[in-house]
Amino acid sequence: MSHQTLSTILFLLFVAGTLGITFWASRNTKDATDYYAGGRSFSGVQNGLAIGGDYMSAASFLGIAGIIALSGYDGFLYSIGFLVAWLVALLLVAELMRNSGKFTMADVLAFRMSPRPVRTAAGVSTITVSIFYLLAQMVGAGALVGLLLGVTSPTGKALTIVGVGVLMIVYVVVGGMKGTTWVQIVKAVLLMGGATLVTLLVLGHYGFNLSGLLGEAATQSGKGAAFLEPGLKYGTEAQGLAGKIDLISLGLALVLGTAGLPHILIRFYTVPTAKEARKSVMWGIGIIGTFYLLTLVLGFGAAALVGGEAILAQDKAGNTAAPMLAEAIGQAIFGEVGGTILLAVIAAVAFATILAVVAGLTLASSSSFAHDLYAHVFKRGNVTDKEEVLVARISAFVIGAVSIGLGILAQGQNVAFLVALAFAVAASGNLPAILYSLFWKRFNTAGAVSAIYGGLVSALILVVFSPVVSGSATALFPDANFAWFPLSNPGIVSIPIGFLAGFVGARLSKEYNADKYAEIEVRSLTGIGAEKASSH
Amino acid sequence: MTARQHDASVYEEIQASDQFRELKRRFRAWAFPMTAAFLAWYLLYVVLSGWARDFMGAKVFGNINVALIFGLLQFVSTFGIAWAYSRFAEKKLDPLADAIRHGVEGKTE
Numbered sequence: 253m254s255h256q257t258l259s260t261i262l263f264l265l266f267v268a269g270t271l272g273i274t275f276w277a278s279r280n281t282k283d284a285t286d287y288y289a290g291g292r293s294f295s296g297v298q299n300g301l302a303i304g305g306d307y308m309s310a311a312s313f314l315g316i317a318g319i320i321a322l323s324g325y326d327g328f329l330y331s332i333g334f335l336v337a338w339l340v341a342l343l344l345v346a347e348l349m350r351n352s353g354k355f356t357m358a359d360v361l362a363f364r365m366s367p368r369p370v371r372t373a374a375g376v377s378t379i380t381v382s383i384f385y386l387l388a389q390m391v392g393a394g395a396l397v398g399l400l401l402g403v404t405s406p407t408g409k410a411l412t413i414v415g416v417g418v419l420m421i422v423y424v425v426v427g428g429m430k431g432t433t434w435v436q437i438v439k440a441v442l443l444m445g446g447a448t449l450v451t452l453l454v455l456g457h458y459g460f461n462l463s464g465l466l467g468e469a470a471t472q473s474g475k476g477a478a479f480l481e482p483g484l485k486y487g488t489e490a491q492g493l494a495g496k497i498d499l500i501s502l503g504l505a506l507v508l509g510t511a512g513l514p515h516i517l518i519r520f521y522t523v524p525t526a527k528e529a530r531k532s533v534m535w536g537i538g539i540i541g542t543f544y545l546l547t548l549v550l551g552f553g554a555a556a557l558v559g560g561e562a563i564l565a566q567d568k569a570g571n572t573a574a575p576m577l578a579e580a581i582g583q584a585i586f587g588e589v590g591g592t593i594l595l596a597v598i599a600a601v602a603f604a605t606i607l608a609v610v611a612g613l614t615l616a617s618s619s620s621f622a623h624d625l626y627a628h629v630f631k632r633g634n635v636t637d638k639e640e641v642l643v644a645r646i647s648a649f650v651i652g653a654v655s656i657g658l659g660i661l662a663q664g665q666n667v668a669f670l671v672a673l674a675f676a677v678a679a680s681g682n683l684p685a686i687l688y689s690l691f692w693k694r695f696n697t698a699g700a701v702s703a704i705y706g707g708l709v710s711a712l713i714l715v716v717f718s719p720v721v722s723g724s725a726t727a728l729f730p731d732a733n734f735a736w737f738p739l740s741n742p743g744i745v746s747i748p749i750g751f752l753a754g755f756v757g758a759r760l761s762k763e764y765n766a767d768k769y770a771e772i773e774v775r776s777l778t779g780i781g782a783e784k785a786s787s788h
Numbered sequence: 789m790t791a792r793q794h795d796a797s798v799y800e801e802i803q804a805s806d807q808f809r810e811l812k813r814r815f816r817a818w819a820f821p822m823t824a825a826f827l828a829w830y831l832l833y834v835v836l837s838g839w840a841r842d843f844m845g846a847k848v849f850g851n852i853n854v855a856l857i858f859g860l861l862q863f864v865s866t867f868g869i870a871w872a873y874s875r876f877a878e879k880k881l882d883p884l885a886d887a888i889r890h891g892v893e894g895k896t897e
């Protein structure tokens with residue numbers, strides 16, 4: 253049996269299992285709290301696993317392992333930003349949001365302010381961030397299936413994207429937050445299991461001598477000691493000062509973006525209390541941190557055992573480094589059959605990873621559309637629970653269909669920058685609005701709207717005029733050149749713009765509501781009046 | 789007087805209470821400086837990765853260099869701060885928050 257057949261069988265098992273769970277979860281999804289927040293009935297440990305599932309995208313599993321395999325140490329810089337970011341979420345956001353919000357990020361902002369403009373801004377930003385992230389994952393899915401299952405025709409890839417899209421729509425529309433959370437939990441366990449297994453085999457192969465593994469990776473890479481040091485990919489000496497500032501800019505977006513990602517923020521609502529929210533972030537940090545330590549070994553292991561040339565021959569970005577390593581280490585230890593089985597397992601895990609992440613993103617964006625834009629902006633709050641959930645389901649379907657279409661259109665384009673852009677927008681627009689709302693007495697509607705649009709628009713404009721869109725060989729439009737902004741990552745400029753816009757906007761408006769500030773401050777810190785878990 | 793205004797004044801009363809001010813002070817005095825500290829520590833790491841490459845590339849033992857140890861220390865500090873926060877919150881924040889909440893919910897329910 254070929255590894256493609258085995259991968260497909262394993263993946264179908266995952267799909268069958270998660271669909272079973274989704275339909276089971278749908279029987280207990282009755283009202284809006286069930287649909288948007290899984291009835292707030294998940295435990296801290298369960299939600300911690302789901303946080304890991306939502307966060308460990310294919311970009312971080314395959315992408316980071318690939319960057320390390322090809323460019324060495326620099327991939328590690330990425331993982332560290334992704335991990336440290338969780339402290340912002342733990343210390344400043346998770347518990348306070350759980351205590352003061354209901355279903356979406358906008359609930360916290362709209363609390364003290366004029367709800368319609370604030371919800372519109374938050375909804376626009378949520379949907380923009382989620383669609384960017386979603387699109388990057390969809391295009392990635394098409395590319396991956398080509399590499400892992402040997403599907404090379406454009407029609408075959410398009411069909412894969414349709415398949416992934418249809419499954420994610422079913423998870424979200426049928427299972428809501430409850431079904432989606434279980435999909436994340438199953439995926440997180442599989443991903444951690446698969447990554448741990450391959451890591452242990454690789455370390456065992458080198459007699460658990462990390463230094464020996466690193467030495468072999470450095471030798472095989474042909475770059476020697478430089479392979480183990482920063483500077484081969486980000487801020488290379490050839491790029492000069494702009495490259496190094498770009499590195500700082502990327503680092504800022506990574507560390508500040510996580511706590512503003514809508515699909516991460518709505519995870520805090522799925523647990524019954526703020527204490528459980530804290531516990532879930534603790535578990536999330538443990539799982540995500542361990543996972544990034546594993547990818548370090550996977551990346552260097554792939555450099556040592558597979559070699560950069562072989563990886564480059566399959567994929568320029570190195571996305572297949574981890575599956576190729578699984579095959580190589582399986583062969584080295586268990587022979588031909590072992591290699592086939594391990595490759596199939598890791599490939600199936602990679603698909604499960606993509607599927608789970610896109611489902612989380614679809615849920616976040618459709619919830620925001622239904623709860624923020626439809627229920628509170630268009631209908632001014634005059635909707636029944638039932639109607640709101642129906643709209644959420646319809647919008648999940650529409651957003652899913654749109655991202656399938658965009659995913660097919662963007663096939664073969666270099667859209668990897670969209671993930672970094674999503675983090676930059678989250679850090680520049682959403683984070684300042686959330687932090688000011690929770691901690692700054694004088695904050696108001698004008699401030700929130702300015703922060704969100706200021707951060708969102710400045711990040712978008714800077715990226716459009718950056719080398720990732722035009723003016724370089726790897727750009728989205730390599731033949732055009734309208735780039736005047738020298739950095740690929742807008743964060744270092746757009747994050748201060750977002751914070752400044754929020755500050756100035758709030759100062760320029762006289763609106764101030766002492767009662768409401770007292771209410772959000774007291775509620776967020778004490779949990780008085782916090783939304784309760786469903787009783788059923 | 790409407791119920792809405794009445795609620796709000798309850799929150800303002802709590803906000804002005806000594807117990808709540810102590811809770812807010814404890815939370816901010818821990819979380820704000822710690823956030824500044826871990827962000828500075830992280831930025832130091834990124835800046836050194838960009839500008840102090842000789843230092844980062846120095847070998848400590850075998851093929852293990854300063855960059856790798858510095859990176860692993862970021863993991864250690866993240867796990868450590870998360871653990872310390874959870875201990876601090878359980879001991880110093882939760883009892884106070886619970887007391888305030890029970891006081892209020894006892895009154896209204």
